[in-house]
Every structure is written in C-alpha cells, then in structure tokens.
Amino acid sequence: METIHLKKNIEPDLTIAQWFRNVYEAVKTTAIGLGITFKYVWAKPVVTIEYPEVREELPENSRSRLFNDVENCIACLQCATACPVDCIYIAAVKRPTDAPKIKTKDGTPIRLDLKQYTIDTALCCYCGLCTTVCPTECLTHTKDYEYASYTLAAMKYNYLAPEIRAWRTRIVK
Amino acid sequence: MSTHTEHKTDDKIILGDQEVLKSDLLTLNMGPQHPATHGVLRVEIKTDSEIVVDAIPHLGYLHRCFEKHAENLDYRGVIPFVDRMDYLAAMSMEWGYSLTIEKMLGTEVPKRAEYIRVLVAELQRIASHLIFFGTYAIDLGAFTPFLYAFQDREEILRLFEELSGARMLYNYVWIGGVWNDVTDDHLKRIEKFLDRFEEDLKKYHSLVGENKIFIGRTANVGVITKEQAFDYGATGPVLRSTGVQWDLRKKRPFGYYEKFDFDIPVGVGEKGSVGDCWDRYHVRVLEMFESVKIIRQVLAGIEAGPVMGKVPKIIKVPAGEIYMRTECPRGELGYHLISDGGKTPYRLKVKSSCFTHVSMLPVMAPGQMVADLVASIGSIDIVLGEVDR
Amino acid sequence: MHNQIAETLNKAVPGCNAVVNTATIGDSSITVDSNFILEVCRTMKNCLNHEFNVLQVITGTDYPDRIELTYVLASFTKNLELLLKTNLPRGDKNNLPKINSVVSVWNAANFQERETYDMIGVEFVGHPDFRRILCPYDWDGHALRKDYVVQEKYLDMVVDPPHKNNTDDQMFGKRLKAELGDPKSVSASWKDKDSGDAEEAKDGE
Numbered sequence: 001m002e003t004i005h006l007k008k009n010i011e012p013d014l015t016i017a018q019w020f021r022n023v024y025e026a027v028k029t030t031a032i033g034l035g036i037t038f039k040y041v042w043a044k045p046v047v048t049i050e051y052p053e054v055r056e057e058l059p060e061n062s063r064s065r066l067f068n069d070v071e072n073c074i075a076c077l078q079c080a081t082a083c084p085v086d087c088i089y090i091a092a093v094k095r096p097t098d099a100p101k102i103k104t105k106d107g108t109p110i111r112l113d114l115k116q117y118t119i120d121t122a123l124c125c126y127c128g129l130c131t132t133v134c135p136t137e138c139l140t141h142t143k144d145y146e147y148a149s150y151t152l153a154a155m156k157y158n159y160l161a162p163e164i165r166a167w168r169t170r171i172v173k
Numbered sequence: 174m175s176t177h178t179e180h181k182t183d184d185k186i187i188l189g190d191q192e193v194l195k196s197d198l199l200t201l202n203m204g205p206q207h208p209a210t211h212g213v214l215r216v217e218i219k220t221d222s223e224i225v226v227d228a229i230p231h232l233g234y235l236h237r238c239f240e241k242h243a244e245n246l247d248y249r250g251v252i253p254f255v256d257r258m259d260y261l262a263a264m265s266m267e268w269g270y271s272l273t274i275e276k277m278l279g280t281e282v283p284k285r286a287e288y289i290r291v292l293v294a295e296l297q298r299i300a301s302h303l304i305f306f307g308t309y310a311i312d313l314g315a316f317t318p319f320l321y322a323f324q325d326r327e328e329i330l331r332l333f334e335e336l337s338g339a340r341m342l343y344n345y346v347w348i349g350g351v352w353n354d355v356t357d358d359h360l361k362r363i364e365k366f367l368d369r370f371e372e373d374l375k376k377y378h379s380l381v382g383e384n385k386i387f388i389g390r391t392a393n394v395g396v397i398t399k400e401q402a403f404d405y406g407a408t409g410p411v412l413r414s415t416g417v418q419w420d421l422r423k424k425r426p427f428g429y430y431e432k433f434d435f436d437i438p439v440g441v442g443e444k445g446s447v448g449d450c451w452d453r454y455h456v457r458v459l460e461m462f463e464s465v466k467i468i469r470q471v472l473a474g475i476e477a478g479p480v481m482g483k484v485p486k487i488i489k490v491p492a493g494e495i496y497m498r499t500e501c502p503r504g505e506l507g508y509h510l511i512s513d514g515g516k517t518p519y520r521l522k523v524k525s526s527c528f529t530h531v532s533m534l535p536v537m538a539p540g541q542m543v544a545d546l547v548a549s550i551g552s553i554d555i556v557l558g559e560v561d562r
Numbered sequence: 563m564h565n566q567i568a569e570t571l572n573k574a575v576p577g578c579n580a581v582v583n584t585a586t587i588g589d590s591s592i593t594v595d596s597n598f599i600l601e602v603c604r605t606m607k608n609c610l611n612h613e614f615n616v617l618q619v620i621t622g623t624d625y626p627d628r629i630e631l632t633y634v635l636a637s638f639t640k641n642l643e644l645l646l647k648t649n650l651p652r653g654d655k656n657n658l659p660k661i662n663s664v665v666s667v668w669n670a671a672n673f674q675e676r677e678t679y680d681m682i683g684v685e686f687v688g689h690p691d692f693r694r695i696l697c698p699y700d701w702d703g704h705a706l707r708k709d710y711v712v713q714e715k716y717l718d719m720v721v722d723p724p725h726k727n728n729t730d731d732q733m734f735g736k737r738l739k740a741e742l743g744d745p746k747s748v749s750a751s752w753k754d755k756d757s758g759d760a761e762e763a764k765d766g767e
Contacts, residue, residue: 029384037380494588494591532672
C-alpha cells in the first residue's frame, strides 16, 4: 500500500456574496457575448458557400490537378528527379537522326520521343516542385479540383492516352 | 508522479489534504479518435471516481518517420515534408528549415524576401492561434467562436493560396527566398483585413475570454509553474504563460525580427493563478495583437526587389552541423542538421515543441477532473503531426 | 564560450575528457566521455556562469563506426546554447549501447530519451519509464539506423505488399529497353537500384 498525493486545483473560498457576484458576472458576460453573436443574425454577410450549387473559382496559380502537354515535353526528366515522392514515370526513346525535326512551342528542339508519361496522382503531394523546374512549361498545375475517382488505378494519369486530351480543352489555360 | 506507475488497489489517494473516495482505479482511454485530443493522441487516464490520478500519453499514431524520409531526399525536396509536420503553421516550419540550410550555405536572402517571410509567418501565427481559439472554445462547449475564427482564418488562407497555390501545405518559403512575389493588391488586402480583424478580435475576446463560464472552466486549471516549464523544456506560449519573458524573436532574432517593435505578452494570472489554462489562452490572444503590430510594420517597410537569392541548382551543404531554433506559433522549433557534404542531409532531427508539451500532461493531469483534463490538453495546443513527425 | 565550458567541465568532472570541436561552418560542440554524461549534465545545469536550465533535445546519429548522441542544452536565463556530444559503440540488436539517463537532471529527457531509444537504439540506464514511444512496443529494429531494414511482416500484415506497388509503370522503361534491344537510346525516370538506371536518369538531364 502506498499513498498517492495529488495536488488540488486552487479554488477561492465561496462566500454567499461571492456566489451572487459570480451569478451576476456570469449573466452579464454571457449577455455581452450574446450581443456580439446576435449581430450576426442580420448585420453580416453570409460566408458559407453551398458547394455543389456554388463552385468557388480557385486563384490563378492554384496547385491542383496536374496536366502535361505532351506535345511540348522534351523528356528531360527534371520533374521526375525533383519529385519528392517519385510519382512521375517517364520513358523516352531517342529520335532517329533522319526523322523530321520538331520543336516545342517555345522553340526547344525535341530530341526524344516520349513513350510514357504517367503521373500517379494518388501518390502526388501537390508540392509544385515538378512544375517549377519544367524548362518548357508544359507540365502545369490546373485549377481543376473535382476529380475524385473510385479506384486507385483511375488516379494514374497517362498523359499520352487520348482520353486525357479531352479535359485539356476544358481546363488548361 | 512517474509516468508509468502500477497502481495497486489498496493505494491511498489524497487530494489536497482530503482523502478522496476510494474505489478501484478505472482506466479510461481518451482517444485516439477523440475530438478533444486534436488529432490522434491517446491518453490513458486512471481515474478514481472523476478525479484523474494518472494520465499517460501514448503517441505515434501519426508517425511516419519524417527524419528517415529526409535522409533520402534532396534539400529542396524536404520542404513539402516539413510542411506536413505542423500543418497548421506550415510557413513557420518551412522558414525554420530554410534558415537552417541558408545558414550552412551562407546564402544571402534579398530584403524583400525577408520582409515577405516575416509577413507570412506572422499571418500564419494569427491563423494558427485562431484555430486554437476556435477549437479551445469547442473543447469547452462553445461552438460559435469556432465559426468566427475560421471565417477570419479563411481570409488568410485565401491569401496564402493566391501566393503559393495551396491552402495549407504551401511549399512557399524556399531556400534562398520565397517562391512567389506578393503584389500591391495583396498588401492592400492584408491592411484592410488587419483593420477589421483587430476590431473583431477584441470582440471575440470579450465573447470568450471574458465570459465567466469560460473563466470558471480555465482559471486555476492545469497550472504549470515556471520551474516545471523549464524542467520539462516548455517553450512558446506555454512558457510565456508562466510569466517568463522568453521569445526567440526578441532574444535571438532571426530573419528581420530585430527591426520590428513588439512586446512579449506573458501570463500574469489575471483571472486565476499564473500559468493556468486561462493565461495560456490569453497569451495567445495577446500574441495575435502583437502579430498585427508586426505586420503593420512590415507593410510600412517592405521594399521592392527580387525575392529569390542566389542558390546553386543542386544544393550541396558543406560538411558540418547546425542547430537552428525559430519561434513558431506553438513554441520553439529546432532543426539539427548534420551534413556530410552530399546532396541529401546525413541526419535531420526536428525538435518539436508539441512533443515536449505532451510530456507535460502527466504533470498537469493528476488531481484534476476529467473535464478539466480536456481543458488542459486543449490549452497546450498540440498538433499531432508535429508530435509524431 | 566553448573553451571556458570545457575547462569548467574538466575541472568539475575529472575523467570526462571534454574536447571542443570548433567548426568554421555551423555550430561548435563539446564532446565528453559517455561514462560521465550524468555528472556532466548535472554540472552544466548547476554551473553558475552558464546555467543550462533547459534540455532542448537529445538526438542520435548513426555513423558507420559509432553512435553519436547530441544533447542540445539551452539557458533561458543567460541566453546560451550548447551542443554536448558523446560517442557510443554501435552494438547490435541484442546488445544495444548503454548510457546513463539524465531524467534526474531534466524531466524533459524523459520523452527525448524514449524517442532516441526508439529511433536509434540506445539504452538509457536508470530511466523511470523505458519504452518505445513512437513505434509500437513490439516493433522490430530502430528506424534511424543506417542499416535498418523494415520487417517483412508485422502482426500478419505484410509491409509494402507487391500488389500496391505500381510495378507496371516503374518497369515500363526497362521493358522498353529490352524490346528495342538498344538500352542506350532509352531514358527512363524510374531509378532501379539493382541496375545502372540511376546513372542514365542523370544523363537525361
């Protein structure tokens, strides 16, 4: 058997006068509080956005769904190197020397044929490191934020697949 | 009062000078899924009737071994992970980390970037303390202040979203500067926000802090003395509430803090005794006013210029070590970096203030009612992402 | 400051062998003998000139030949900071290195030492409540050791199951190389540690 000593919270002595003072203060301060909250009944604008009906427009440089414009991609692998979670998979093959010369929008010659450009969005942490290193600015964050899916496999975006091109026109600036 | 005592059934329990009702000790698990533990903290409470005899915190439900991650990432790639420690004050986390690396590299940060860093860090402090303000009121049964706090925080988050592109995990403060420049429009909006916010905050304080019921729940509850605070290594608002004037922004200035004029609010035991829950609440509210003061000075002093210093494309930190402390909303954040000269840190240890504050629960809890324990946990304002790392 | 502290220490704790490591970049530190850590810490706390009243953090670093513990002390009254280091042998799984606990000096050491044990694997003798803190109590190994390997199974749960790995995409580049028969012409991002893929990823930059 041992004795456990616990310290007690300090409680001021409660006299009858103090008791009434407490009641008075409680009523008074609560009334002040109610006065503050009561103003919100009509004097303040409504701030809640009723989401599915009203959709908020995200700011210009919002970091949401990633999009790669594969036609401008030079397969430099810088995004994959910068990615802290390694969710970007790229494979490219050297263009044959006799193939016609192609260039990106900003004039960088494309020397590699892109064979695979997949981003596993389920792994992506939206840090934005990949888009800042992109030399041709083909990899961008879009403002689209409604892309929940039922399976993990659907979160893998193969940007070379034709169905991805469908949302290009919808969201890319 | 050791943290792991096996209590026997015939133990005698004395509370103050009275022997309390002696039934068998009941073990209660508070958490990990408990709204009042602010995340996934599990506190094993031993109670006799309603009096807590012992509280043992169990951590690790959110442990992802950030430090091991950091050993495998390049110096820039660590920043997104740093964000995810204290996700309510990510800017401060990033700033501390960037300062650590900059100090090792000897990078000079442009003036404008330094101003912006102070600006976002102080806005972040307001946002973080607003969360405390709101959730603490919820812990004690008041729901409305939570909505007000989130409404104001939303404005700050919207601003951060426009600056960095993300709402909570910004990746905005980079090694050598900041990612994006603020526009004059932003600064004007911040000024407008501050004018309104300062007025509103006074109202919020009289709604919550001055309320007799709130005072009854917090005054004289969970008292931490100065000696205990030093002994357990408490920092930040928890230390200041015990009456110690210690703020790294003043005592060991980093960034541009030495240029600004502001006070360090300390707890004086206005409603109860020094170092109780109400003091911790009040110190945070006063700090928000100080932050407003600092931001006003930033807005007056900010000058045009670049926002990114010269940093090599591939960062290689010279071999050596450094321990860098910064003042975050929840206390001191320390990064202990050991580099071997390579592209990745050899060892990056984070000193988290929340972790030390959790270790104070076994001191605060014994002798309290269970409901007061909720008030105590809320008042130290922990974020489990930082506790578990 | 460091030289002065080392002098004080050598005088107050004979045998502690305090050596100053002066650094040109970053912070300097003091290394002491691990057998005297408790006495050294007590001296540092009570030393009137410095008064290190707060233990900030205890951290361990795993080097190939030793484990280095760093005690970061701070004085909130004199506004000082000190990195106190001590070296321990690495030991092995069944024979962890041992060092005296400093909980009797600062209570802050309680959680810090538990964390150091959990992550680095150092046994603190005399700790009042010595358990793991972040990992489960039945976890195997100490995660921040450089040679740490994750256990394959934990309580019938397979760690890192293969069906959750995106091998399809990871191996795409490798398959492409095999198909084309000319590995030099393919550049792929996935770094396969077994082959030389990592090198090629760098070339592609």
